[in-house]
Amino acid sequence: MSAAEITAAPTGRGGRMARAQIVNAALALGLIGFGLGAWATGETFLVTLATKVAILAIAGAGLNLVLGFGGLVSFGHAAYFGLGGYTAGILAHHALNYTPMFEWPVLFEGTTSMPVIWLVAMAVGALAAAVIGALSLRTTGVYFIMITLAFGQMIFYFAISWPAYGGEDGLPIYVRNGFPGLNTLDPIQFFVLVVALLLAVLGLIAMLARSRFGLALQAARQNRQRLMAVGIRPGGVLLVAFVISGAITALAGALYADLNRFVSPSMLSWHLSGELLVFLILGGTGRLFAPLAGAGLYIALEHLLGGVSDHWQFFFGLLLLGVVLFARGGVIGFLAGGRKHG
Amino acid sequence: MLLLIEQLLNGLQSGLMLFLMAAGLTLVFGVMGLINLAHGSLYMIGAFACAGVAAATGSFWLGLAASIAAAAAAGAIVEVAVIRRLYRRDHLDQVLATFALILIFSEGTRWLYGSFPLYLNVPPSLSGSVTLPGGIQYSLFRLAIIGAGLLVAVGLFLLIGKTRIGVQVRAGEADREMIAALGVDIGRLYTLVFALGAALAGMAGALVGTIQSVQVGMGEPVLILAFVVIVIGGIGSIKGALVGALLVGLTDTMGRVLLPSIFDLFMETSAATSVGAALASMAIYILMALVLIVKPGGLFGARA
Amino acid sequence: MTGPKTGIHRETRMTRYLTTTALALSMIGGTAMAEPVKVGMITTLSGGGASLGIDTRDGFMLAVEEAGNSELEVVIEDDQRKPEVAVQLSDEMIQSEDVDVLTGIVWSNLAMAVVPGATRQGKFYLSTNAAPSQLAGKGCHENYFSVSYQNDNLHEAAGQYATDEGFGSMFIMAPNYPAGQDSLSGFKRFYDGEVASEVYTQLGQTDYAAEIAQIRDSGADALFFFLPGGMGISFMKQWAEAGIDMPVVGPAFSFSQDILPAIGEAAVGVKNTAQWSPDLDNEANKAFVAGFEEKYDRLPSLYAAQGYDTARLLLSAMEKADIADAEAFREALRAAEFDSVRGDFAFGPNQHPVQDIYVREVISEDGTLTNKIVATAMEDRGDAYAEECSM
Structure with a gap:
């Protein structure tokens, strides 16, 4: 009764499925079209905005895996986002200053190569998610929400007060990290790279959702007892999902750091955790493309409402309240239809 | 030694203010099963009401009364207009709807009052400091806050333990259907409990706002601390909230004071103070993690 | 556009x-x-x-x-x-x-x-x-x-002023973030006396009871603090409540014209350093x-x-x-x-x-709080990092 249905499963309710797939395709093409169109007309800044949407959508996709499919309300996903960002920032910092990160037990140097940074960021995110998940998953429901929130704050305060990497000031990356064969400083090339990653991540999640693991994850959301009856420990399934989710969100964080060429503790703040949840509810929880729809809508609203009033968050709050109370399927639910839940 | 006692008093004072916040949160969760992020906004409303009325009338005491009344009224209105629709929803909807309320309250207050912090003055009768037995100089207002916090704690325990409303509240925590069957007007009870929690938050906001400052967003750090408190104490337990709040208040204060001097024993002073301060900012979260490892349901929690 | x-x-x-x-x-x-x-x-x-x-x-x-x-x-x-x-x-x-x-x-x-x-x-x-x-x-x-x-300049000037005034021991305090650490190291660069205690507070902290107790206990000759924005206002108000009789020195940020009204009379008499003053x-x-x-x-x-x-x-x-x-x-x-x-x-x-950096004192002039120059702390001061710059 909690979260929504998964549109990735290709069985049953044919007409609706087709419609949902059309909406998904339209969203993906819309983002790509927007980015390319802005580039063609010389609106470089709009390309940057579209890149931001894609990156936030990757972060939301990571959260969607545990929230939409696993039913875990993590209120601390900014932690992985920020850790990913700091991984990118710290690796680039050492590479640009020609100082090794540490020399013992093995020499570990910084790097400005995006693929390496992504892998390290995902490993860091996965590790943090494993530790936090192992502790948090001992609890459920409202405890889980508060504990993930509190762990997120712990990392936030640590980042603020640990002076080595800029503390509250954050850490600038003077030159955007590189990807073999691309000029990442060119906004459109970076945009294409990010969109390709977004599609890869969404593809991976669609695949996971259909796999045995995905079914077990949904079962864990709906009925833990039944899962145990068939010999699967729900805790283990949820923890694995949590770790994958942390890795994906960290990847988004690394990209976000490169987009801004800067990382600061604000990437770790609980407001960001809340905003990631908001993307999903705006988009329609549990649907594959919800993060993209939600992130796009959020960024568009920020700029449209922001153009009208400096107090746009007030109106945004009203809108969000309305969606939660009265339109629970989110944007995709509205466009694609689908089973009413709740 | 005197310094240590003074710091213990400071920890006690911040712990009791946290208790006022956490008590409302934990009651609302225990009775209605609702997680309310907007509790920090009620704290902020209390502080702004106090600042506004105190500035207009010149009386801190009228301001304090206004803070309690305004927060309780805001709580009751929010409960009837929004929160009531959320009791049967899942926690995700509750989180998002109350997150939306934070945006509305924060931005609305910014709209009305602007972003610059307001500053309240301690009432003349409580300003300055007193010398306690043993020769400790301590701020009279902080001492009064400790007294007020203790009084409220006692009052709350009496209310829950000895009155008819308390019986209903406890019955509601145990079994929601049952109290409906007993003919209690649940809607009214819920509004009442919510308003009570709001009033306590508003009072804490006014008292803390007087020492520190009154500004938009002041409720959010306190809200998260209050979450830590009730996770440690066990959700739904007033006793847990009190113990958790005092633990968090003392850990935070003593960590800030003691950790840098501990590191100073084996590190260079500048590095020690900065590392100590960094760890002190994490101390309460480490405390929370430790409690969770030993007792996942919190110290006094009934369920995990 | x-x-x-x-x-x-x-x-x-x-x-x-x-x-x-x-x-x-x-x-x-x-x-x-x-x-x-x-x-x-x-x-x-x-x-x-x-x-x-x-x-x-x-x-x-x-x-x-x-x-x-x-x-x-x-x-x-x-x-x-x-x-x-x-x-x-x-x-x-x-x-x-x-x-x-x-x-x-x-x-x-x-x-x-x-x-x-x-x-x-x-x-x-x-x-x-x-x-x-x-x-x-x-x-x-x-x-x-x-x-x-x-x-670092204003903090350096505060250190120089503390040296000039002959404060033998100082309690120094700043938030735990890079500018705070620069502040204390800038102060110490020109302060010859003894640092009684060095305290880093949390950034955005609003309650300074614990620190004020430490200051009282330290027995220092004077206090130097750098707490920009709302932190400084909260601190000064609580400091006034605590009733400690100790000279206070700081950079101009906490005693700038935009902040003085919020602190109120508690600020009068505080010495602060700046490269400019309205007078x-x-x-x-x-x-x-x-x-x-x-x-x-x-x-x-x-x-x-x-x-x-x-x-x-x-x-x-x-x-x-x-x-x-x-x-x-x-x-x-x-x-x-x-x-x-x-x-x-x-x-x-x-x-x-x-440029020159001055010491200002907060005064109350016809009911308005403002700053007045009382001394020159440093003349033609550049900065400590110029040597590292290769341009």
Whole structure:
């Protein structure tokens, strides 16, 4: 009764499925079209905005895996986002200053190569998610929400007060990290790279959702007892999902750091955790493309409402309240239809 | 030694203010099963009401009364207009709807009052400091806050333990259907409990706002601390909230004071103070993690 | 400008107003330089710390309007004190608006997010306030000028003052973040006495009971603290409640004109260090203080003075060189041939100021709190990082 249905499963309710797939395709093409169109007309800044949407959508996709499919309300996903960002920032910092990160037990140097940074960021995110998940998953429901929130704050305060990497000031990356064969400083090339990653991540999640693991994850959301009856420990399934989710969100964080060429503790703040949840509810929880729809809508609203009033968050709050109370399927639910839940 | 006692008093004072916040949160969760992020906004409303009325009338005491009344009224209105629709929803909807309320309250207050912090003055009768037995100089207002916090704690325990409303509240925590069957007007009870929690938050906001400052967003750090408190104490337990709040208040204060001097024993002073301060900012979260490892349901929690 | 119809450009009322002012002024006529100069000002106009950005903007715009130079166009945007917003605005200004010069950032962390990228894209950056050590030393850049100071300067002057006053032991305190650590090391660089205790508070902390107890217990001769913004106000009010009789020294940030009313009488008598003061006796300053009071109906703060000087520096360079010739324009900026409200003003080798730093005392004048110069702490002070800069 909690979260929504998964549109990735290709069985049953044919007409609706087709419609949902059309909406998904339209969203993906819309983002790509927007980015390319802005580039063609010389609106470089709009390309940057579209890149931001894609990156936030990757972060939301990571959260969607545990929230939409696993039913875990993590209120601390900014932690992985920020850790990913700091991984990118710290690796680039050492590479640009020609100082090794540490020399013992093995020499570990910084790097400005995006693929390496992504892998390290995902490993860091996965590790943090494993530790936090192992502790948090001992609890459920409202405890889980508060504990993930509190762990997120712990990392936030640590980042603020640990002076080595800029503390509250954050850490600038003077030159955007590189990807073999691309000029990442060119906004459109970076945009294409990010969109390709977004599609890869969404593809991976669609695949996971259909796999045995995905079914077990949904079962864990709906009925833990039944899962145990068939010999699967729900805790283990949820923890694995949590770790994958942390890795994906960290990847988004690394990209976000490169987009801004800067990382600061604000990437770790609980407001960001809340905003990631908001993307999903705006988009329609549990649907594959919800993060993209939600992130796009959020960024568009920020700029449209922001153009009208400096107090746009007030109106945004009203809108969000309305969606939660009265339109629970989110944007995709509205466009694609689908089973009413709740 | 005197310094240590003074710091213990400071920890006690911040712990009791946290208790006022956490008590409302934990009651609302225990009775209605609702997680309310907007509790920090009620704290902020209390502080702004106090600042506004105190500035207009010149009386801190009228301001304090206004803070309690305004927060309780805001709580009751929010409960009837929004929160009531959320009791049967899942926690995700509750989180998002109350997150939306934070945006509305924060931005609305910014709209009305602007972003610059307001500053309240301690009432003349409580300003300055007193010398306690043993020769400790301590701020009279902080001492009064400790007294007020203790009084409220006692009052709350009496209310829950000895009155008819308390019986209903406890019955509601145990079994929601049952109290409906007993003919209690649940809607009214819920509004009442919510308003009570709001009033306590508003009072804490006014008292803390007087020492520190009154500004938009002041409720959010306190809200998260209050979450830590009730996770440690066990959700739904007033006793847990009190113990958790005092633990968090003392850990935070003593960590800030003691950790840098501990590191100073084996590190260079500048590095020690900065590392100590960094760890002190994490101390309460480490405390929370430790409690969770030993007792996942919190110290006094009934369920995990 | 992308214009409101795309809904992307967040045009504030202020921007629109300024554009029209620039147009109106252009009809009155100005000097005949070749290329117009477009300035992007990113500063904090909302949220905590908005008063600093507002004063920066008002000081800057006062000089712009006084000059009436039609070749100068200013776009102003609010960074909300958020680094990621500042980065986004600078991208927008560089990529869409094609500005030549960026300025206005109040906070060091925002400056660190924006300045390296902007200068590497060939834009000039003139700092109206933030001047972190990284940008003064190894990270210095030929397109980056600090018109205000180097971040450590006011703390160094406070250390020098404490030495001059003969305070034998000092309790020193700052928030635990890079500017706070720079502050205490800057203080110690010029303080000869003994540091009784060194305390780092949490950034954004509002309750200082624990620290005040430690100060009371320390038996130090005097207190030095650096707590910018709301932190300083909260601390001073609690300090007054505690009733400790100990001299207080600090950098000007906590006793600037925009903050004094909030602290109230508790601030009277505090010594603070600054490179400018409203009572500084020179023609440019008298005209500035009078002009500012007339236009905005309040006393100018340090930030307003810095904004004013920055605009005057830019205008002086525009008189001498064409922005299209970056090399010549840079030389014109380096020459700094303008009448600073601080009196003598010159740039050091790392394009940070070489200037006098004063000790001011907070006084109550006809019920208004303000600052008055009581001593000169340092003369022709450059900064500690210039040697590391290879330009």
